[in-house]
Amino acid sequence: MDIPPAYINIDMLIGVDDTDSPKGMCTTYLGAVLARRLLREHMRVHEARLVRLNPNVTFKTRGNAAIALDVKGDTDLAFKIACSTVEELADFSCENTNPGLVVVEESLNSEFYWRAVRDFCEIDDAINILDLANARYRGYKNRRGLIGATAAVASEFPDVTFEILTYRKPERWGTPRSVDRESLFTAQLTTFPQTWDTVDQDNDVVVCVPHTPDPVLFGIRGESPSWVMVARSMIKSENSEIEQIWISNQGTDVHLQKGEIGELKEGLSYFVKGVVTNSPKTGIGGHVSFTIKDGGHSVRCMAYEPTKGFRTIVRHLVPGDIIIAVGSYKKGSINLEKMVVVELVNVISTRPPLCSTCNKRMTSDGRDKGYKCKKCGKHANTPEIQKMPRKLEVGWYEVPPTARRHLAKPLCRFVPYL
Numbered sequence: 001m002d003i004p005p006a007y008i009n010i011d012m013l014i015g016v017d018d019t020d021s022p023k024g025m026c027t028t029y030l031g032a033v034l035a036r037r038l039l040r041e042h043m044r045v046h047e048a049r050l051v052r053l054n055p056n057v058t059f060k061t062r063g064n065a066a067i068a069l070d071v072k073g074d075t076d077l078a079f080k081i082a083c084s085t086v087e088e089l090a091d092f093s094c095e096n097t098n099p100g101l102v103v104v105e106e107s108l109n110s111e112f113y114w115r116a117v118r119d120f121c122e123i124d125d126a127i128n129i130l131d132l133a134n135a136r137y138r139g140y141k142n143r144r145g146l147i148g149a150t151a152a153v154a155s156e157f158p159d160v161t162f163e164i165l166t167y168r169k170p171e172r173w174g175t176p177r178s179v180d181r182e183s184l185f186t187a188q189l190t191t192f193p194q195t196w197d198t199v200d201q202d203n204d205v206v207v208c209v210p211h212t213p214d215p216v217l218f219g220i221r222g223e224s225p226s227w228v229m230v231a232r233s234m235i236k237s238e239n240s241e242i243e244q245i246w247i248s249n250q251g252t253d254v255h256l257q258k259g260e261i262g263e264l265k266e267g268l269s270y271f272v273k274g275v276v277t278n279s280p281k282t283g284i285g286g287h288v289s290f291t292i293k294d295g296g297h298s299v300r301c302m303a304y305e306p307t308k309g310f311r312t313i314v315r316h317l318v319p320g321d322i323i324i325a326v327g328s329y330k331k332g333s334i335n336l337e338k339m340v341v342v343e344l345v346n347v348i349s350t351r352p353p354l355c356s357t358c359n360k361r362m363t364s365d366g367r368d369k370g371y372k373c374k375k376c377g378k379h380a381n382t383p384e385i386q387k388m389p390r391k392l393e394v395g396w397y398e399v400p401p402t403a404r405r406h407l408a409k410p411l412c413r414f415v416p417y418l
């Protein structure tokens with residue numbers, strides 16, 4: 001006798017990646033549609049995970065996102081529905097879109113996830129893991145999407161944030177988005193720091209509404225489902241088709257690891273401690289660069305033009321300051337996402353001393369000859385040494401929301417928030 005799907009209750013994780021292209025689609029939208037199709041078949045969807053992976057992967061379309069759904073139901077039916085959803089919605093016309101779909105009934109070792117978020121993986125590594133786990137999987141075209149899909153079902157989140165993503169009605173895809181700007185600023189003002197990066201107040205820019213032709217209308221990031229819902233409820237916009245709250249590793253700094261200058265690997269992201277060796281210079285395009293060293297090795301740090309006011313902070317560094325540079329190592333530079341000023345050197349300036357007899361400022365008496373008072377002729381050997389005020393303090397500094405990467409933890413999430 002056939003058992004109806006509603007009575008087959010197997011726990012599974014469904015992972016999907018690489019379904020979009022610069023022309024459209026979004027893996028999270030596909031995931032939200034899939035969740036609804038599974039629910040319609042009386043399956044339970046316990047959790048929808050938005051999993052960001054190494055931001056320096058060159059094949060990514062936008063933010064290197066994959067998704068995983070935690071589902072209870074009939075595995076064969078879920079796999080069938082997931083395959084047909086990918087085949088219907090993924091943008092197969094794009095050469096760079098290589099969808100991957102994975103369904104596992106047992107949880108995978110998280111080692112693959114950590115490698116995918118902090119390093120680079122091979123397609124064959126993903127396939128070996130899936131074969132060993134007796135997973136159901138399908139890799140389309142060159143099958144690269146299996147990397148992200150496998151990492152998504154192997155993911156573990158020691159720290160989490162949430163994002164509500166609202167998706168547009170299909171007939172509006174590719175047209176200008178209608179979202180009330182003022183309501184976005186009000187939503188952030190009311191709920192910050194429980195939600196963040198809806199807008200960039202200092203630069204007067206909306207951050208949460210994309211400009212690409214994909215289905216996303218806007219996304220609100222925050223500490224909990226209820227906080228993102230509070231902010232979302234304040235936003236006036238065109239009607240959405242569907243909305244999904246995702247649990248995510250966004251905003252948690254999981255892509256970062258401790259690194260030593262001289263041992264940094266291309267495309268990995270680090271915390272790197274060093275001493276500033278030269279005054280920051282502003283180059284063509286407004287990009288600011290300086291060098292830090294540790295022992296015999298040095299590395300360039302970059303604050304690019306889009307990091308806006310963060311560059312002003314960087315320009316206040318002077319040789320001898322000790323910092324921790326935080327960011328990805330690419331083409332010989334650390335591209336700064338954040339930095340910690342650990343120690344500031346004393347900056348001093350010298351000038352002729354005051355005459356102890358007539359209290360007038362002395363003048364130089366010639367090279368290496370000390371100082372002389374013009375009024376009374378008194379002589380002094382040493383200058384007056386002045387400690388200059390520094391425009392920086394010890395502590396954390398970050399790029400503004402407009403320049404923030406998905407995985408970067410905003411300082412408003414650092415506890416305690418001051």
Ligand code: ATP
Pocket residue numbers: 017018019020026027028053054057059060061062063064065066097098100115116117118119120121122144145146147148149
């Ligand atoms: P969007 O954010 O709009 O969903 P995307 O930026 O996630 O798009 P994808 O289209 O998913 O970009 O492309 C990223 C590709 O890189 C996928 O095929 C994924 O499997 C693969 N990938 C992800 N992380 C790694 C990694 N660490 N090493 C190698 N390949 C990876």
